[in-house]
Amino acid sequence: MHPERVYFYGTCLVDLFYPEAGMAGIRLLRRAGVEVLFPDGQTCCGQPAFNCGYWEEARGVARSQVALFPLDIPVVLPSGSCAGMMRNHYPELFHGEPDEARVRAFSGRVFELTQFLVDVLEVKLEDLGEPVKVTWHSSCHALRDLGLAGQPQALLGQLANVEVAPLARERECCGFGGTFSVRHPEISGAMACDKAADAVATGASRVLSTDGGCLLNVQGALEAKGAALRAQHIAEFLWERTHAR
Amino acid sequence: MHAETGFRESAAQALGDPQIRANFRRAMDGLMAKRAAQFPDPADLQALRSLGTAIRARSLLKLPELLEQLEASCLRNGIQVHWARTCEEGNELILGLLRARGATRLVKGKSMVSEEMGLNHFLEEHGVEALESDLGEYIIQLDQETPSHIIMPAIHKNKTQIARQFSQKIKDAKYTEDVDELTALARKVLRRKFLEADAGLSGVNFAVADTGTLCLVENEGNGRMSTHVPALHIAVMGLEKVVETLEDVAPLYALLTRSATGQAVSTYLNLVRGPRGPGELDGPREVHLVILDNGRSRIYADPQLRATLRCIRCGACMNHCPVYTRVGGHAYQAVYPGPIGKILTPQMEGVGVRHELLHGSSLCGACSEVCPVEIPIPEIIVRLRREATHRDPGSSVEGRGTGRTATEDLAWRVWAAVLSRPGAYRFAAWCATRFRNLIPGGLPLLKAWTLARGKPVPARRSLQERVREEGIPHG
Numbered sequence A: 001m002h003p004e005r006v007y008f009y010g011t012c013l014v015d016l017f018y019p020e021a022g023m024a025g026i027r028l029l030r031r032a033g034v035e036v037l038f039p040d041g042q043t044c045c046g047q048p049a050f051n052c053g054y055w056e057e058a059r060g061v062a063r064s065q066v067a068l069f070p071l072d073i074p075v076v077l078p079s080g081s082c083a084g085m086m087r088n089h090y091p092e093l094f095h096g097e098p099d100e101a102r103v104r105a106f107s108g109r110v111f112e113l114t115q116f117l118v119d120v121l122e123v124k125l126e127d128l129g130e131p132v133k134v135t136w137h138s139s140c141h142a143l144r145d146l147g148l149a150g151q152p153q154a155l156l157g158q159l160a161n162v163e164v165a166p167l168a169r170e171r172e173c174c175g176f177g178g179t180f181s182v183r184h185p186e187i188s189g190a191m192a193c194d195k196a197a198d199a200v201a202t203g204a205s206r207v208l209s210t211d212g213g214c215l216l217n218v219q220g221a222l223e224a225k226g227a228a229l230r231a232q233h234i235a236e237f238l239w240e241r242t243h244a245r
Numbered sequence B: 001m002h003a004e005t006g007f008r009e010s011a012a013q014a015l016g017d018p019q020i021r022a023n024f025r026r027a028m029d030g031l032m033a034k035r036a037a038q039f040p041d042p043a044d045l046q047a048l049r050s051l052g053t054a055i056r057a058r059s060l061l062k063l064p065e066l067l068e069q070l071e072a073s074c075l076r077n078g079i080q081v082h083w084a085r086t087c088e089e090g091n092e093l094i095l096g097l098l099r100a101r102g103a104t105r106l107v108k109g110k111s112m113v114s115e116e117m118g119l120n121h122f123l124e125e126h127g128v129e130a131l132e133s134d135l136g137e138y139i140i141q142l143d144q145e146t147p148s149h150i151i152m153p154a155i156h157k158n159k160t161q162i163a164r165q166f167s168q169k170i171k172d173a174k175y176t177e178d179v180d181e182l183t184a185l186a187r188k189v190l191r192r193k194f195l196e197a198d199a200g201l202s203g204v205n206f207a208v209a210d211t212g213t214l215c216l217v218e219n220e221g222n223g224r225m226s227t228h229v230p231a232l233h234i235a236v237m238g239l240e241k242v243v244e245t246l247e248d249v250a251p252l253y254a255l256l257t258r259s260a261t262g263q264a265v266s267t268y269l270n271l272v273r274g275p276r277g278p279g280e281l282d283g284p285r286e287v288h289l290v291i292l293d294n295g296r297s298r299i300y301a302d303p304q305l306r307a308t309l310r311c312i313r314c315g316a317c318m319n320h321c322p323v324y325t326r327v328g329g330h331a332y333q334a335v336y337p338g339p340i341g342k343i344l345t346p347q348m349e350g351v352g353v354r355h356e357l358l359h360g361s362s363l364c365g366a367c368s369e370v371c372p373v374e375i376p377i378p379e380i381i382v383r384l385r386r387e388a389t390h391r392d393p394g395s396s397v398e399g400r401g402t403g404r405t406a407t408e409d410l411a412w413r414v415w416a417a418v419l420s421r422p423g424a425y426r427f428a429a430w431c432a433t434r435f436r437n438l439i440p441g442g443l444p445l446l447k448a449w450t451l452a453r454g455k456p457v458p459a460r461r462s463l464q465e466r467v468r469e470e471g472i473p474h475g
Ligand code: SF4
Pocket: B259, B310, B311, B312, B313, B314, B315, B316, B317, B318, B340, B367, B370, B371, B372, B373, B374, B375
């Protein structure tokens, strides 16, 4: 079933740090023949407060966001972590609340971008770029919380001129973990540095991911190392490779 | 055992020690590879995990009943059963047993519950020598250290460190870095101790309610020696260790050895069914089982937290934990380190005092992904973080509500106020993007972040601004 219209949810990190990735996500969806609606008033999915145990505060923010998506159409996010929050944790967060049913219905419509492109839209990509070597880092939340199962890799696999170099300890956390990175900066920093070193060792020119948090963290560590390698959101990369200039 | 410095400081200290970091990274990479090799087929692994989870969940569901049954079966087998509500009670009980028999020399097989009780220290204060006979435990006992891993207590040390230590602390020992020679050296010391000991103490991996059998998994034979050579054998276990029948043991055992050390089977599996019978030539004359609560019945009472007690102490969660790999077991300053320790310790000692520990997780989920009995560790961490800052009337978590600070409270309130008002968010976003280069790197949170990373700089224009310019419909 190919939906006609979807909502796009930008997420706070994409909004502030990776707007290009957001635009690329919207363009990929539009090119696949879907009309994209971007409701005004988007802020944050509420995950930081939820993970820290401040559920009342998380609920307040979540409630304000759910209200922005009244139509019964899919909600697509360029972030596995926020998608996991909205899809799997909203029902828990609103358990026993008067609006539980409404929130559950919303959660059932939430998709991560690559998941939506592969599973629902079954997009076929044509690579228009020069040969390039990239490497792939999975976001822990996309992988284990949301349960992303190879969709990003499937998309990259469609690109004829893109070589994906295996990243050592690919499934190991980069150390972002939201508030973890500021509460335990030493441990988090050590994890980010190791991830950056593993990425550099692949010889790739970019390390790709689905999540703004990982990108911010790994990019920060790469900069501290003075590495030429750059972290990039997969949506931005996919768009870059597949649109005629 | 209590923390003098916080998790954060001790973690930072460990991070600054390249030797520790290298030792752990090497050891954990090896253990992860070994486990993976034992589970080549994901479907088989999942089938076995589901079985293991079901067995542990069923055992816990019937826990009170099974404990009664265990007591009756043990008594039938001639094993005397004792109950200890607290660690102090457990220590006194054991001391009483030893004193009544004039025992002053105790050899110990590996037992995390006895670590939990601080038994060695207690006994030594009361004139009983307690000698660890597991090689790893022996190594750390020589240095008066605590275990840094629940399966491999001395994993933080490398060969050279152990060689140096043995040559200094064992009488007449020559310096050697040959692993076989080092092992032989320890064995020589320990063999004599086994023969001289008045009593042996061991842990219990599974206690079978139906038959009154105590199962002990081990690799060195020291478990067999401490349970069979001395005339008096004392087994200690947490009250959650009970399973229903012997059939339950097989899948749990298969999960335990593979998850822990990547072995298909361990070298030894001891099944203790009671003291030496008439006409038998070996085995202890007396067997006692001490069953410890220490907060477990409180954990048991909460349906969500109860999953914590499914744990079979395989250590896979720590082997796969990126935080544990970086800082090692001692940084946690707890008997049980790593992910399982992160949920068990605060439940035993109180969520308020262990607030920092609860936040030392990126919630990456590697632990629950490998846990053979599928304990949802990240979920429980989030639950406990909530308990630390809220005083839910229905909850019985120790120390709930005591981790709350005014600053943090205020921070979350401001956060929620900004993010549930689109206008406020838009203004904040506008400021962040317009003054992107002016944001001072010295801001408290940013400063911490930039210890090891470049400063994150917001984009020139936010996505919402871009979307508006491109005329994407709002809906
Ligand atoms: S929590 Fe799971 S993985 Fe960790 S020690 Fe217990 S059983 Fe093993």
